[in-house]
Amino acid sequence: MAEDFELLRYITIGQYLPGESIVHRLDPAVKLLSAIIVILTVAFLNAYLPNITAFVLILGLVALSGVPIGYGLSGLRPAIWFIFALLILELLFSPVKGVVLWSYSFLHISQYSLRLTVTSLLRLIDFILLISVFTLTTRTNDVTRAMERVSKPLQYLKIPTRELALIMTIALRFVPTFAMEMERLMKAQASRGGGLTKVAKWNIVAQARARLPLVIPLFLIALRRAEDLVVAMESRGYVPNQKRTMYREYHLAVRDWVALAVVVVVSAGLILI
Amino acid sequence: MKLTTRKIVITAVLAAISILLGVTRLGYIPVPNVAGNATIMGVPVYIGAVLEGWPVGLILGFIFGLSSFLGATVPMFKDPIVSILPRLLIGITPYLAYIAVRKKNEILAYGLAGLVGSVSNTVFVVGAIILRGYFTFHQMLVVIPQAIAEAILSVILTVAVCAAWNRVQIGSGRSKISNVTD
Incomplete structure (x- = not known):
């Protein structure tokens, strides 16, 4: 009651998990920009190989950040049966394309629906983990400042x-x-x-x-x-609409540039394979 | 897009309500179908658009989309093209509906803004889901009862809040400095 x-x-x-990992120490704006790049990349991956590669890489990132994987996925728990039902629905009722693997009266599993189900499950876990890693390793104030800095070029618009x-x-x-x-x-x-x-x-x-x-x-x-x-x-x-100064100034270190370069190269690679 | 202090603050408090309704699940009404929930999460967006104009609606739509994207547990809403992009528009359509009818009848204009906002949310999001190939058009027809429920709720809430708020405004003097500084 x-x-x-x-x-x-x-x-x-x-919520913030204090830590000393490389992910914690990266500049918040670099983290945010990287998260946006990776999320957009993952949203456009359709085939098996890039999706699985992205999933493995993201698991590596979670390990690197020191966020417990169960904690990162905890948002999923209340909805787990619902997701399960939805995936079954997607598996059985998607438009039939490609080779039909199994069918029973009006239910069909085709190569297309199988791929759609597997990739959308992986994508969901990818997104939840990425967002958890970002928000759990970055303080709220840093998040809003990072949003401000990442969107700075938009001021010209x-x-x-x-x-x-x-x-x-x-x-x-x-x-x-x-x-x-x-x-x-x-x-x-x-x-x-x-x-x-x-x-x-x-x-x-x-x-x-x-x-x-x-x-x-x-x-x-x-x-x-x-x-x-x-x-x-x-x-x-x-x-x-006035320029103002900040209590805390950020300066990009070498590791920030390296991290950003890695993210861009990996994302390009995922799209190309 | 010039923002006054009042617009900034009202956008922020409405965004806070939007986030609160999302995380506490109070903004969702459980419905057994593919979308899972009827939602009144869009209402802060329509109210912001009516009270402070389309830029506020646009920003609130973005924040609503962002919180829907971050909090989503359903695969299709973990896709920014479904959860964020359509929501940018749902703050603009209710504003257009509102200014179109405002001269004739204020209360009717609030109601229409709520209705148009809710309907455009349904249409744009479902459109994006179909375009991205998560479900087909026929599968999405099951959302119709829920869309009607959402539309009714957002009309009631938009009218109730905007009417109450604008009456309060007449009674008590409100800060005018922000109108002078820009």
Whole structure:
């Protein structure tokens, strides 16, 4: 019962595994850029060989970073049966292309659907591991600064990257605050006999209706807090769209350039094989 | 794209709500089909677009897509082309719907923005799933009941929040400095 109200428990944003590995010590912007390059590369791999190679390389990266692999994959656990069902669906009902390996009335496993299933499973694990390695070895502040620095060239397209980084920083700062507000709202509803706990899980209409008295006040509380923050920021002299200095400066070391070069070469290799 | 302090902060708090609804699963309503969940995660995007204009909608759409990509446990949503790219547009369409009808009836315009946002989310994401070859068009037809549920919820939420918020605004004076500095 009590755990129904403990929203903060689910919030894993900003979790950081301290360590001294080479992955920890790389410049955050280099890590982010590398992660983006690898994710985009993996998203476009279709054949078996490049997918399996990428998977093995990513396992190597996880080992190098010192993140326990079970911990990295822990986000997968609640959804494991769902993923399993989905993969079966994909295996049996995808369009029939290539040699049919097995069929029973309307169910077919073809070479195409087998490849699609295997590659999408590998891709899912690749992505989860990559994202876990990045977020678990990088502090939240470094993540937002890295986003700002990686997107810097976009400033020439008049995209306000500094403000975007500020948005991310404020948003991440407010998530635990709003989680606490949400807990308060849920308890208030429950004490009046409402709330989510009494509602049958698959009763979609009831589930939806139970959410309205939680979500609408949450929005209004959030917007009111935003007003306060606007006043606070402006009274301290914040002016948007201006260049500003930072408390911490980053300098790229040789290892950062080497890491980036390795990532680019490996990604190009994966696309070419 | 000029951002005022107010736009930055409102985008940030709506993004925080979007992230919170995602990680606590409160933004998802369990539905037994391929997509797994009906979602009200898009609602902060539509509300941002209505209250502060399309740039805010665009940024919120990006953050929504990013959090959907990072938190996805379903293979097809671990694909940035399905989870991020279509979401860039869903902050823009509700804004267009809103300004088109705003002059006639404010409340109707909020509702239409919620509806258009939700429908464009469904259409763009399902379109991307089909284009990437995860499922065929006929397999994706099962999402229709869920799409209707999502549309109804986002209309209710968008109207409720925007109407309540704009009434509050009339009562209490709000900061105007940000409008002067740029």
